[in-house]
Amino acid sequence: MSGKFLYFAYGSNLLRERLQLLNQSAIFKQIVKLENYKLIFAFSSLRWRGHVASIEESFGHTVWGVMYELSHSDLENLDKQEGVKKKIYKPIYIQMEGNKDESERCISIAEKYIAAGDKDKALKFLNKAERLYPSVKARALIEKLNNLNGSTTGRRQSAPDNNIHDDKPSKSHSSERSETGHSEKSVDDFTEEQLVAVKRIKKCKDYYEILGITKDATDADLKKAYRKLALKMHPDKNKAPGATEAFKAIGNAFSVLSDPEKRKKYDLYGEDVSHQIRTNRDGYDHYDYSRGFEGDISAEELFNMFFGGGFPSGNVYVHRRNQNGHFQRHSHSESGYGLLTQLAPVLMLIFLSLMGSFLVPDSPFSLQHSVKYSTERLTNNLKVPYFVKDDFHVDSKYDLRRIERQVEEEYVSNLRTSCFKEKSYKETMMWRAKNYGDPHIFIIYLSIYLSIYLSIYLSIYLSHLFISISVCSYLSQADNIYLSLFICVSLSTYLSYFLFILFSSTNFNIILDLT
Structure with a gap:
């Protein structure tokens, strides 16, 4: 019988002594985390310092413990070693029922990967399940996969290597491993229903089947079907493998069918089946969500139009095809450049108006004294006072007469305006006296x-x-x-x-x- 045991020692000196005994023994296997397991008695708090757990019991004493994976016979031999005078290091068995559910969940995820043909990830989760809670089912699946891997390895070694492009597939495999590294973190989040939905969309033959509508569906039916599927397939909500391509296929189907011209062309000519799976130069298949037809906007932009950016637009990219049939990857940051292009005429008008205000020359005179216009002068005709700059200079008498004529015209205009204001004020006061009395x-x-x-x-x-x-x-x-x-x-x-x-x-x- 083997299991997880926690050794307790009261005081730091005894703890160091106990650690030496454990490290000197050959039965040391693995340190595990205490908080993932359920103890047979309760503690009020738990603190970790490295691999050592400091546990404060309800009665106030501090207990130190280190957890090791030991067999029962090794445990008995360890307690009989020299240096242990008093049997205060009582081993306490920790129940592992708390990890049973987690182990079963790992087994179910491994079964999904087995169905998808990914044996490496399936083995990874099966080994994790075996570490959490050993079971017959997990061991049987591990043995089955190991036998399959052994047979496939033998076949690969016996088969000749006829692949000419050795370098490029290796790069593709490395990039594939790097891309799947992120998906391994979130693979625990998807369900069987989400995986089935993704596979259904990839197997659909036309856009109507993707959206689940008939050919005589109206725009309201299109929008209703798109909303329902887009919420389920958004990559931030659906973590199943292939959810991103399925989400793009849904968006592209709606973009094409919602456009009357593209829908008519699609109904007449159908889709090009050869576009569904396109082979790159590297020799690997790429799923073509556009199927020969492509919408005007990306799937993420369409989703934001419907739901107002309900999910953060994380790492969803759009693959667009150029004239040669190759795919180009565009980030959604291009929408910012489009907005800047639309605002360019407005910004240009603002810039020209500001430049016009700077290019207008200053007036050669002013009727009010200021720091800029400090030198006083009088006109020859009406003797109207006005002020000019210190560096005021005219080239001819004609220019001076022209300036003085402008001064007199502005002065008369100001007097006329003041007179009009006074008359208006007088009439207003007379009207108020008539209507409201003395x-x-x-x-x-x-x-x-x-x-x-x-x-x-x-x-x-x-x-x-x-x-x-x-x-x-x-x-x-x-x-x-x-x-x-x-x-x-x-x-x-x-x-x-x-x-x-x-x-x-x-x-x-x-x-x-x-x-």
Whole structure:
């Protein structure tokens, strides 16, 4: 019986002693990570320093441990070695059930690669499954693949090497290995359903079959089918092998069928079957997603138009064919150059307008004094003052008369503008006086409003006062309640009337004084 064991030691000195015993023994095999396994008891925290785990138990003690893969017999012999006086290094068996699910997942991925014909990757995942959780199924598949590899190797050695292009295929294999290196990282993410969907699209005979529609489908049916398939096949969501080519095929099918002219041509002539699989000079096949017809925009650009860039446009490239039938690889950064080309006329207009403002010469004079125009002069005709630069110079009297005529014209124009503004202001004030009345009327209205407001306020106040007095008199002598209320109402009414007359007469005198 063999398994994973964790050796505990209390204190750093005993830990070093235990490490020496383990390193000196010949049974050391492999260090494994503790956090991938489930212990038979729980710890509150776990910290790693290299290959040594520091575990703090719930009762506060710090326990150190190193994990090794040891057989049961070797474990018993190790405990009997010299230097171990007390049996404080109790081996604790770690259950490996936590890795059973991960091992089964690796086996299922290996089966997918076996079905796809990739035996190397299948062996890789089978060995990983065997390390995580040994099983009969994984060992049987490993033996089967090893036997197949042995037979194929024998056949390859016996067969003559008739390949003329030895260098180019090796380069292709190396590039293929480098490209599959990235896919190995994300291969765990795809499902059987995604792989089947990719294979279905690659086996489709025409664009209608790719999108799953009939030949009489409308534009709405096209868009609906494209949305459904594009979301499933986008390389950032579908990590299955060949998902990128399938995604491009979907986009190209929609681009062709959504264009009336291309769709008509496609329905008339069909597709060129020879374009589906094209052989490069290196001797390796390249899947032609365009099938002889190619859309105006790439699959990634079409996806961004539909979904607004829902997925980041990572490493999806477009293979376009030139006139000779070869493929050229374009990155999506070219769309930035297209945008710059469209904005070029606008930028040119802005540049020309700015250059025009710089090329316009300065005026030879100014009617306002400034740092630039500091020298004062007078015109000969109207004696209008104006200012020129310090280096002001005219070649002839004709030029001077022309400048002075411009000064006088600008001066008269400014006076005319000021006069127009003054007239407009005067007419506005006269119109407001007619429609809104004299300002004295506003004062009259305000005084009347205040007199009414104050009289009402004081009458209410006095009414409350007399009511309180009557209530007090009622509490003291019940026979006088009606008399008190009558007096209260009478006095409040009289006072209100008196105050109103007083304020009104006062305001009337004010009105007479103002008028």
